[in-house]
Amino acid sequence: MAGSRVAYVVGTFDTKGTELRYAAELIAGAGTPVRTVDVSTSASGGGKGADVTPAEVAAHHPDGPEAVFTGDRGTAVSAMAVAFERFLTARDDLGGVFGLGGSGGTALVAPALRALPVGVPKLVVSTVAAGDVGPYVGVSDLTMMHSVTDVAGLNRISRQVIGNAAHALAGMVARPVPPAGDRPAVALTMFGVTTPCVTEVAGRLAADHDPLVFHAVGTGGRAMEALVGDGLVDAVLDITTTEICDLIAGGVFSAGPERLDVFARTGVPYVGSCGALDMVNFGARDTAPDRYADRLFYQHNEQVTLMRTSPEECREIAEFIAAKLNACDGPVRFLLPEGGVSALDAPDAPFWDPEADRVLFETLEARVRQTADRRIVRSPHHVNDPGFAAALVAAFEEVSR
Structure with a gap:
């Protein structure tokens, strides 16, 4: 009964x-x-x-x-x-x-x-x-x-x-599902091209936290932020902020212009990074807008086509993120993986573009008003390097104190 x-x-x-x-x-x-x-x-x-x-x-x-x-x-x-x-x-x-x-x-x-x-x-x-x-x-x-x-x-x-x-x-x-326990819930955002990083971070946290991983395809970001707003998440590792690329450039995986607003409203401890900010998502190759005909594309599969973000788009993306982070009183850390922001953004990989990444990182550093509780942190590692996962966990431990 x-x-x-x-x-x-x-x-x-x-x-x-x-x-x-x-x-x-x-x-x-x-x-x-x-x-x-x-x-x-x-x-x-x-x-x-x-x-x-x-x-x-x-x-x-x-x-x-x-x-x-x-x-x-x-x-x-x-x-x-x-x-x-x-x-x-x-x-x-x-x-x-x-x-x-x-x-x-x-x-x-x-x-x-x-x-x-x-x-x-x-x-x-x-x-x-x-x-x-x-x-x-x-x-x-x-x-x-x-x-x-x-x-x-x-x-x-x-x-x-x-x-x-x-x-x-x-x-x-x-037959209600038994409670999951009393470990604090931490949300993480992931894409296929940041999976090694998120998997490593989640594994490092699992002993003391309940990792909730969200696929950054628009609905994933919105779902994660809805749970934050409902008080069901104790901290966030927003490793994959790629949905903002789709908002800026008209891709199919935008989470909307409200992305990141919930952290200013709630004050939930937040660690973010530039995960997959090198790509805009479209459907099959012929669905990409004509205005992008001369851009660099990568066919992820028959139904997903990725477009490399340009330096100008990276500047707009960074300005969007900076404005949202500036509205947060903290605690906030945002990490910049200098070795590349996705599996496709590495030496000899299709989206390797040091100039676009430079514009992204420097704009974030210039536009975010840094304080003791709101900081931009550079890391020499690639986003999927274990060293970057370690830096994320260290930042998480700082904001969760």
């Missing part, structure tokens, strides 16, 4: 009531307590039989229920999403959430699920789950299952899909 941990089954009962009640029955049959929540926005006030009515959810909107029941579907759905997020995040018995719907229903429940902490089970059966789910999932651990058929009644396909999803949610609620 799940005890006081309740599975919330959520959707628009005026149109999806049959399917939602079916899921709720299966979850309850598995021994997990269930509470059904109707987030319908129709003038009739929703379907019948849910434990929580649309009016009860709408009352959580900051402007009251009248802000939800407007008679206009677009504004009503948006407002109900706001109300549902406030409703859901205020629950003290929440064990997990099961959602179900089409594009509108998915858009309605997803923001509330994204607002829940990582680790809280959250699953949505949706007609849109076979497409681009990024806007619905964000950087959360929301699980989406494709409904295959439309969510329009129970049939031999929908019964199986919804049933599997309901049992999965019941299992997650009934």
Whole structure:
């Protein structure tokens, strides 16, 4: 039995009531307590039989229920999403959430699920789950299952899909994962071309810390910073800041202009470096913008093409980083690997460009306002040399005191 941990089954009962009640029955049959929540926005006030009515959810909107029941579907759905997020995040018995719907229903429940902490089970059966789910999932651990058929009644396909999803949610609620222990969590950012460095650093820290490694592909950086903002990370080794290259030059792995802002807000101990600041990421070679036709490219694989950053781009990247670091009161260390910033940036390697690296390093040194707690540190080593890993760990020990 799940005890006081309740599975919330959520959707628009005026149109999806049959399917939602079916899921709720299966979850309850598995021994997990269930509470059904109707987030319908129709003038009739929703379907019948849910434990929580649309009016009860709408009352959580900051402007009251009248802000939800407007008679206009677009504004009503948006407002109900706001109300549902406030409703859901205020629950003290929440064990997990099961959602179900089409594009509108998915858009309605997803923001509330994204607002829940990582680790809280959250699953949505949706007609849109076979497409681009990024806007619905964000950087959360929301699980989406494709409904295959439309969510329009129970049939031999929908019964199986919804049933599997309901049992999965019941299992997650009934069998929570044991805590990982009390070692402090440290986040590290990694790319394929900085893997030796990150692996070495994580290994050196593992005895006393819980290393959380994030793949620096845009979502990785955003996920890492979201956990920092939620207070779930004690310190950061931002070894691979390459997402900033894609922001500056229009690559596909940007983490957005807010990258690094969270460290000024939280004061979490921060060690960064220039890992993979020599490359901008595109898809297949023919997807690179025409304006870059004369640039140096490296084909990582059929779907990933890397472009070497120019000295001017390195200057812009350094100015971006410097502005963000200057907003941090510390403790901050940012390390410059003079031997090269990635596996491709080394003597006899494709992206070796001492001039571009010189501009990057000198701009950082010139623009960062250094203090006792905010320092730029040069290292003679290549980013993947064990000596650079040792320098990172030493800097980490300084900022973590």
